[in-house]
Amino acid sequence: MSDTLPQPPLNLARGWPANNLFPRQNLQDSAVAVISNPIVSAQGLGYGPDEGHFELRKNIGTWLSRNYGLSKSIEAERICISGGASQNLACVLQVFTDHIHTRYVWLVEPIYHLAFRIFEDAGFYGRLRAVPEDENGINIDFLERAIQSLTPDSVSSTSERPYGKTYSHVIYCVPTFSNPSGTTMPVSRREALVRLARKHDALIIADDVYDFLDWTPSAAPGSTRHPLPRIVDIDRTLDGGPATPFGNSTSNGSFSKIVAPGCRVGWAEGTPEFAYALSQAGSTRSGGAASQLMSTFINDMLENGSLDKHIRDALLPTYSRRALTLEKAIKEHLLPLGVTCGLGPEPRSIQGGFFTWIKLPHSLDARDIADRAAQEQNLSVAHGNIFSVPRGSHPGNDLRCRIRLCFAWESEELISEGVERLALVLRDALAGLCL
Ligand SMILES: Cc1ncc(COP(=O)(O)O)c(C=O)c1O
Numbered sequence: 372m373s374d375t376l377p378q379p380p381l382n383l384a385r386g387w388p389a390n391n392l393f394p395r396q397n398l399q400d401s402a403v404a405v406i407s408n409p410i411v412s413a414q415g416l417g418y419g420p421d422e423g424h425f426e427l428r429k430n431i432g433t434w435l436s437r438n439y440g441l442s443k444s445i446e447a448e449r450i451c452i453s454g455g456a457s458q459n460l461a462c463v464l465q466v467f468t469d470h471i472h473t474r475y476v477w478l479v480e481p482i483y484h485l486a487f488r489i490f491e492d493a494g495f496y497g498r499l500r501a502v503p504e505d506e507n508g509i510n511i512d513f514l515e516r517a518i519q520s521l522t523p524d525s526v527s528s529t530s531e532r533p534y535g536k537t538y539s540h541v542i543y544c545v546p547t548f549s550n551p552s553g554t555t556m557p558v559s560r561r562e563a564l565v566r567l568a569r570k571h572d573a574l575i576i577a578d579d580v581y582d583f584l585d586w587t588p589s590a591a592p593g594s595t596r597h598p599l600p601r602i603v604d605i606d607r608t609l610d611g612g613p614a615t616p617f618g619n620s621t622s623n624g625s626f627s628k629i630v631a632p633g634c635r636v637g638w639a640e641g642t643p644e645f646a647y648a649l650s651q652a653g654s655t656r657s658g659g660a661a662s663q664l665m666s667t668f669i670n671d672m673l674e675n676g677s678l679d680k681h682i683r684d685a686l687l688p689t690y691s692r693r694a695l696t697l698e699k700a701i702k703e704h705l706l707p708l709g710v711t712c713g714l715g716p717e718p719r720s721i722q723g724g725f726f727t728w729i730k731l732p733h734s735l736d737a738r739d740i741a742d743r744a745a746q747e748q749n750l751s752v753a754h755g756n757i758f759s760v761p762r763g764s765h766p767g768n769d770l771r772c773r774i775r776l777c778f779a780w781e782s783e784e785l786i787s788e789g790v791e792r793l794a795l796v797l798r799d800a801l802a803g804l805c806l
Contacts, residue, residue, distance in 0.1 A: 378748060378749045378792070380751070381748075381749065381750045381751070381781060381785055381788060381789040381792065382750075382780055382781060382789075383751065383776045383777055383778075383780075383786070383789045383790075384741075384752050384775070384777065385777060385780045386550060386551075386725055386726065386777045386779070386780075387777075387779065388628050388631065388632065388725075388779055389779055392685055392686060393630075393631045394630060394678075394681045394685070397672055397678070398630070398631070398668060398672070400671075400675075400677070401668040401671035401672050401675070402668050404671050405664075405668055411667055412667070414663075414667060415663055415664040415666070415667035417663070418663070419659035419660055419663035419666070420659055421650040421659055422452065422646065422650040423453075423638070423663075423666060424452060424663060424667055426667075426670050427452060427638075427666045427667070427669065428450040428451075428452060429446075429447040430670055430673040430674060431445075431450050431624075431673070432444065432445035432446055432447050432449065432450055433445075434673055434678075434679075435624075435640070438583070438597065439598060439604060440597035441600075443607070445640065448643035448646060448647075449641065449646055450638050450639070450640055451639045451640075451646040451649045451650045451660070452636065452637075452660040452662070453623075453625075453636075453638060453639055453661060454635045454636070454662050455625050455634075455635045455636065455637040455661075455662075456578055456580050456624070456625040456637050457485065457486075458635070458661060459638075460486060460489050460576060460623060461492065461493065462652040462654070463576060463621060463623070464489070464490065464493035465493065465652050465653070465654075466534045466649050466651070466652050467574055467617075467645075468494075468495075468537060468541060468574075469494075469532065470493070470494030470495065470498075472537045472539065473495075473538055473539060473540065473541060474498070474521065474539055475499070475500050475521075475541075476490050476495050476498060476500070476541040477500050477501075477514055477517070477518075477540060477541065477542045477573075478501060478502065478542075478543045478544070478763075479501075479502050479503075479504045479508065479509040479544045479545075479549070480501035480502060480504060480758070480759060480765050480768055480770075481504065481728075481755060481758030481759065481770055481773070482501075482543065482544070482545070482549075482550075482551075482758055482760065483545060483758070484757050484758050486543060486578075487499065487760070487761050490541075490543075496762075497763075498763070499761060500517065501759070501764050501765040502517070502765070503765050503767065503768065504549070505715075506554065506714040506715030506719075507556060508544065508546060508554050508555070508557075508560050509542075509556065509560070511560065511564060514542070514567060515567055518567075518571050518573075533651065534648040534651065535616075535617070535644065535648055536615070536617040536644075536645075536648065538572055538574040538619075539571065539572040540571055540572065540574070541574050542564070542573050542575045543575075543576050544556075544575065544578070545577070545580070545581070546561060546579065546602055547582045547585070547598065547599060547723070547724070548581035548584065548585070548722075548725070549581075549724070549726075550724070550725065551726050551755075551775035552713070552726070552775075553713065553721060553724055553727050553728055554714060556599075557599070558599060561599070561600070561601075561605050565602060565605050565609055565619060566610070568620065569619050572619075573619060574619060575602050575619060575620040575621070576620075576621055576623055577602045577603065577620060577621070577623060578625075579601050579603075579622045579623060579624050580625045580627065580628055580637075581723060581724040582598050583628075583629050583682055584628060584682075584686060584687070584724055584725070585598050585687075585722065585723040586687045586691040586694075586723055587722045601622050601640075602620045603618075603622040603640050603641065605620075606618050606619055606620040613642055617641070617642055618641055618642040618645055621639050621641040621645060622639065622640040623639060624637055624638045624639070625637035625638075626669055628725070629678070629681075629682055630672070630681075634662065634669065635661065635662050636661075636665050636669050690723075690779060693782075694721040694727075694778050695721075696783040696786050697721070697727060697776060697786050697790065698727075700790035701727070701729065701776075701790060704791055704793075704794035705790060705793065705794055705797070708732060708797050708798065709733065709801075710729050710730065710732060710797070711729065711732075712727060712728070712730075713727070713728060725777050725778065725779040726778070727776050728773060728774075729773065729774050730772055730773055731774065731797070732797075733801065733804060734772055735772060735800055735801070735804075736771060736772070737755050737770075737772050738754045738756055738771070739800070740752075740754070740793075740796055740800060741754040743799070743800065744792065744793055744796045747795075747796060747799075748795060748796055749792075750793060752774050752776060752789075752793060753774065753775040753776075753777075754771075754774055755772065755773030755775070756770050756771055757775075758770060758773075758775070774793075776790075
């Protein structure tokens with residue numbers, strides 16, 4: 372390394388959508404269409420309704436119903452517009468939890484790390500608890516035992532709150548193409564989780580932000596087979612439907628990964644009672660839903676079909692090629708060093724999302740490898756401990772020898788090069804172990 376030029380930086384850590392895939396032209400067309408329409412632009416530029424732009428709520432319902440192949444279509448009343456999944460998570464916690472009545476936040480581990488502070492800001496500092504994940508997602512038996520082992524709660528609900536419902540527990544997960552492990556929960560696991568949530572008065576917050584990035588051949592928008600039902604779909608129909616008017620789950624949806632994160636538009640779905648109560652969060656009620664103008668642009672993209680086309684023709688082909696490139700490079704350069712992939716005994720091919728989750732051999736320390744990759748190879752990778760639940764991690768986890776690799780951000784060529792650079796670091800570290 373010493374007298375050669377520094378290598379250009381490579382980033383397999385960043386979990387962002389590729390910025391050269393943003394639908395600039397579609398957004399420009401929709402912006403022009405909206406701004407030049409006096410009625411729609413007046414709606415977009417003014418304060419909006421608390422639940423968000425009505426047309427967008429209606430069109431999201433139709434779009435979801437079509438793409439998930441639902442027999443019972445989703446009405447606008449089930450949808451509340453948000454400023455993206457992160458902002459919505461904060462609002463859901465403000466409305467439906469209370470740091471006295473709500474006992475714990477149970478998070479599948481490993482999990483999206485930037486959610487931690489949102490929970491802590493909502494009063495749950497020190498009350499986050501990890502639930503281990505296997506190749507089919509959250510470990511239900513573990514969660515059931517953990518909740519049952521709690522001493523009975525003596526605190527009664529705080530009935531003076533305006534929203535009508537405060538849950539006793541929160542369960543947070545990313546059921547499809549999870550961040551960081553890439554795991555997808557099968558339907559049976561989703562059903563079991565809904566039953567558990569109903570039994571223990573828990574709210575499942577499912578970040579469904581990667582569902583549309585699914586290149587299982589049959590799942591693309593407009594095809595006749597569909598992605599797995601979301602937990603909120605299951606809660607709607609399982610065993611005769613929701614146990615209470617508010618249900619036990621919400622889908623936290625976002626346009627960040629399928630349009631562009633700077634739009635800051637997302638949606639929450641739940642029962643009509645849930646969606647309405649959510650829209651009454653103080654910061655929403657003062658001025659209406661977030662991102663009102665951008666909501667009108669995205670609504671235009673849904674109405675003219677350019678969003679589905681963008682996902683089908685730009686995102687899915689590019690991300691699936693990048694994922695395949697990453698898999699090939701891992702197979703060629705990392706598996707021979709003893710690296711393994713995923714959570715199960717056999718590696719599964721990457722079918723969607725942004726990430727894959729590798730395990731280092733011989734208990735190599737992933738944080739150390741990530742530091743060395745940055746210093747010696749100008750390569751960023753995310754080590755597993757980033758995704759462990761603060762002050763509530765599961766002691767048996769293997770996160771210290773895990774690395775998350777993202778295939779969304781870099782081009783195919785740079786993904787291959789990144790994996791080669793990582794292999795050099797690992798080879799060096801393994802050689803050091805033999806000294
Ligand atoms: C699981 C998960 N939830 C939420 C977000 C952020 O979503 P948004 O941009 O809509 O706030 C991300 C982004 O990486 C994510 O991976």
